[in-house]
Amino acid sequence: xxxxxxxxxxxxKQLTDFLNKKNISFEKYTPHILELNSLQxxxxxxxxxxxxxxxxxxxxxxxxxxxxxNNNKKLLGICYGAEILALTLGGTIxxxxxxxxxxxxxxxxRDNLIIKNSINVFESHNFEISKLPNILIxxxxxxxxxxxxxQHKEKLIFGTQFxxxxxxxxxxxxxxxCSL
Numbered sequence: 324x325x326x327x328x329x330x331x332x333x334x335x336k337q338l339t340d341f342l343n344k345k346n347i348s349f350e351k352y353t354p355h356i357l358e359l360n361s362l363q364x365x366x367x368x369x370x371x372x373x374x375x376x377x378x379x380x381x382x383x384x385x386x387x388x389x390x391x392x393n394n395n396k397k398l399l400g401i402c403y404g405a406e407i408l409a410l411t412l413g414g415t416i417x418x419x420x421x422x423x424x425x426x427x428x429x430x431x432x433r434d435n436l437i438i439k440n441s442i443n444v445f446e447s448h449n450f451e452i453s454k455l456p457n458i459l460i461x462x463x464x465x466x467x468x469x470x471x472x473x474q475h476k477e478k479l480i481f482g483t484q485f486x487x488x489x490x491x492x493x494x495x496x497x498x499x500x501c502s503l
Contacts, residue, residue: 324348324349324350324364324365324366325342325347325348325349325350325365325366325367325368325369325501326349326350326351326352326357326362326365326367326368326369327339327342327349327350327351327352327368327369327371328351328352328353328354328357328368328369328370328371328384328387328404329351329352329353329371330353330354330370330371330372330373330380330384330403330404331353331371331372331373331374331375331380332371332372332373332374332401332402332403332486333374334371334372334447334486334488334489335351335371335372335488337488337489338369338371338401338488338497339351341488341494341497342497342501345498345501347498347501349369350365354379354380354383354384355379355380355383357383357387359383359386359387359390362387362390362394362396363394365396366396366397367396367397367398367399367500367501367503368387368391368396368397368398368399369398369399369400369401369404369497369500370384370387370388370398370399370400370401370403370404370407370408371401371402371403371404372401372402372403372404372447372448372486373402373403381407381410384404384407384411385407385410385411388400388407388408388411388412388480389411391478391480392475392478392480395478395479397479397480397500397503398478398479398480398481399437399480399481399482399483399497399500400481400482400483401482401483401486401487401488402447402448402483402484402485402486403448403450404482404483405452405470405473405482405483405484406450406451406452406482406484408459408473408480408482409452409454409455409456409459409470409473409482412456412458412459413456413457413458414452414453414454414455414456414459415452415453415454416450416451416452416453417450417451417453418449418450419448419449419450419451422448422449423446423447423448423449423451423467423468424446424447424448425445425446426443426444426445426446426490427443427444427445427446427465427466427467427468427471427485428441428442428443428444428465428466429441429442429443429444429463429464429465429471429472429485430463430464430465431462431463431472432461432462432463432464433460433461433462433474435462435472435474435481436479436499436503437472437481437496437499437500437503438463438472438492438495438496438499442490442492442493442495442496443490443492444471444483444485444486444487444489444490444492444493445485445486445489445490445493446467446468446484446485446486447485447486447489448484448485451468451470451484452469452470452473452482452484455470455473458475458476458477459473459474459475459476459482460473460474460476461473462474468484470484471483471484471485472484479503481500483496
């Protein structure tokens with residue numbers, strides 16, 4: 324079973340609509356009502372983007388990330404989800420020079436399990452990962468962002484700086500993640 328953690332992104336509906344269309348079984352909770360002791364029943368987790376910064380949401384998402392790592396659960400962090408993944412594991416983020424919004428081509432840098440070739444995606448963020456912790460690697464970049472897709476070195480844990488729920492290529496990435 325897949326858990327979708329809805330951190331308040333305006334694009335979460337597109338994510339859940341896609342999962343429903345593909346008949347991927349999932350449950351969706353906001354961090355405020357998610358019971359952390361129920362995480363064991365999920366084999367994979369998707370952390371959505373967000374619209375506002377909130378300390379409590381950050382703390383809960385960090386606990387979910389640590390749970391996934393310690394219990395070998397698959398995890399995909401989308402936009403904010405990738406940023407909090409990097410922060411939780413010792414990386415840093417920064418405000419972008421300008422809001423990144425619109426279509427972007429992503430270049431794949433390394434072989435990986437979720438995407439094979441360059442893809443066209445939708446960006447919508449004004450923060451980005453500025454430094455990766457040693458346990459995460461960059462597997463894709465764009466002209467605007469060095470860390471478009473990140474991956475844990477040892478676990479099935481990924482992050483996308485873009486919103487895969489908003490493009491066909493991104494939907495393929497989500498489907499590949501769900502079938503791991």
